[in-house]
Each structure stands twice: as C-alpha cells, then as structure tokens.
Amino acid sequence: MKVVLLPGDGIGPEVVDVAKAVLGALVPEVELEEQLFGGAAIKATGEPLPPETLAASKAADAILIGAAGLPEYDAAEVRPEQGLIRLRRELDVYANLRPARQGAIDFLIVRELVAGLYYGARGERPDGTVFDTCEYHPAQIDRVARRAFALAGERANRLTSVDKANVLDTSRLWRRVVAGLAAEYPEVELEHMLVDNAAMQIVLAPEQFDVLVMENTFGDILSDVAAGMTGGLGLAASASLGDGGPGIFEPVHGSAPDIAGRGIANPAATLRSVALMLEHGLGRPGEARALEAAVDDALVSTPTPDLGGSASTDDFAAAVLARVAEPAAP
C-alpha cells in the first residue's frame, strides 16, 4: 500500500508531519511518499500540481493533503488552489464526505466535488464583465446522489437534498434527478431543502440532519458552517471519493498563514482525515476507530489554542501517539 502525502502550504507541512508519525505507528507497512503541491510546488517548479505529483497521486492507494494556499498568490495568475481543483478533477473524486459531529450533532455533508461553478466556463467580456458559470449534467448529479442515498442507508436513513430550485435551473435539474432516485432507496426518507434555509437550520437545529447532499459551491459554504457548529475548522475532516481510484483525504481548513510556523496548529482535522483514509482508502476500519478514539481523547486532555487550550501541535501528536500505542482493551 502506498500513500502520497501532499503537505502543501502554511500549516499543511506541520499537520502532515503529525499524520506521518501516526500512520507510521498504526500501519507501519504503508509506504509514504511526499510530493510537491500548492504554493510550495509553484515556488519549486512554477506550477501547483507538477506532473510528477499528479503521476504519483494517480498511482497511489490514497492521497493525504495538508493545505493549499498562500496569501502572496492571491492576485497571481497561477495559484496554489488551482492544483487542488485540478487534482480533484483528474482523480474524478466526485463525492466529498464531510462529517460533522459533536454532542447531539451527527450529520454528514456529501458535497459534489468535480463540477458546478468551480469547473464551468469562465471569462471576461470586452466591457469588463467577468463571469463564472454553473453547469451540471444529470449523470454528475445521479452518481453523487446515489452515493449519498447509500451512505444514508448505512446511517439513520434520512437524506436532505439541498438546492436553490426556486431560482436556479441547475437546482431544478438537481431536485428532479435526486427525486427520481428515491424509489430505488425506499428505506431512505428524502427531503428537499433550499440552501438558504439549510444554512439557517444547520445553525438553529443541527440535530435534525443525517446526510445532506448538495452541489459543489453550496457544499463548500455549508461545510464551513457545519464545522463552525462542531468545534471549528481545526476539527473538520474530509474524504473525496470516486469509483475505484485513489481517494483524497484532507482537512476542511486551509493553510492558516496567520499561525503557520508557530507549532500551534491543531492537527485533529488532519488526523480525522487519516481515520477516513484508513476506513475508505486502505480498508483498515479497526485502526480508523482506534485513531478516532485517540483524537477524541486528546481533544479533551491536550487542547490546542484554537480550542482554548495551550497545547502545541507536538503535544497533541504525543497524546494521540501514546493512546494508539496502548494495547487494545480486553
């Protein structure tokens, strides 16, 4: 088994270092290969996703990303985030799973990841108007919706499809395709919810949700809202899955340049992404559970500054490593 590590930018290398140590402890037989990505790759090669990085990623069993993005490239033509957007498309990881749980909250956002506004035609007209376009083919909705129905079937059998069908044609298509699948998943209770209302419901009554499925941009936004409701971006993990090829596992947070290099980044989101990798990418659900439990414990015993504590990234890592090294309870 081979895992490609793409530390990338900002706090990315700091949190991926922790992941490396934990993966090494949990599954020593996995081969880890680091590659250039994001702003770090632009600096070294001029592009955010160099050919070697793409080739290694395609050949891997799973990919772990730290973060892509640096303020110095915000206005540049070539930007770190473009590497992420292209890698997702190249690997066709269309289903992005973003779990949100804390206390009574336990839901899963399934974000369509390789279409919509991020990938539509864009440009500038002679009069200075700039445009991005949102396009969906029914097949792109069908496959991610099926994934969401199946995931709901493994959980509490409830699926909320989020759209803006009162305004957007792509959303009307979305709703039609999702509704058309309901008969194939009779055990799953389906509801449709407008995205503005969904944002409010996640804030006011998040316990109502089980699985939510939505297009790319809505999912980007609502997954940050969900993270805000469940301990913040330091905790939110994600898995991006296609059909058969390697998945991409990455924290929902960005490169956090404001705290990069200070040794205080919370590695929990990355470690939870490693747990998703162990489960969905490497077929090691036992190790995934052990890591999740170790992270939950460390969040209580060794909180980092984003959680009101004073532990460093290394302190947190040590707490997790000590816990996963303990022999399993009889």
Ligand code: IPM
């Ligand atoms: C995310 C991030 C990315 C996205 C950025 C960094 C391109 O915000 O994974 O949510 O918008 O998809």
Ligand code: MG
């Ligand atoms: Mg985002």
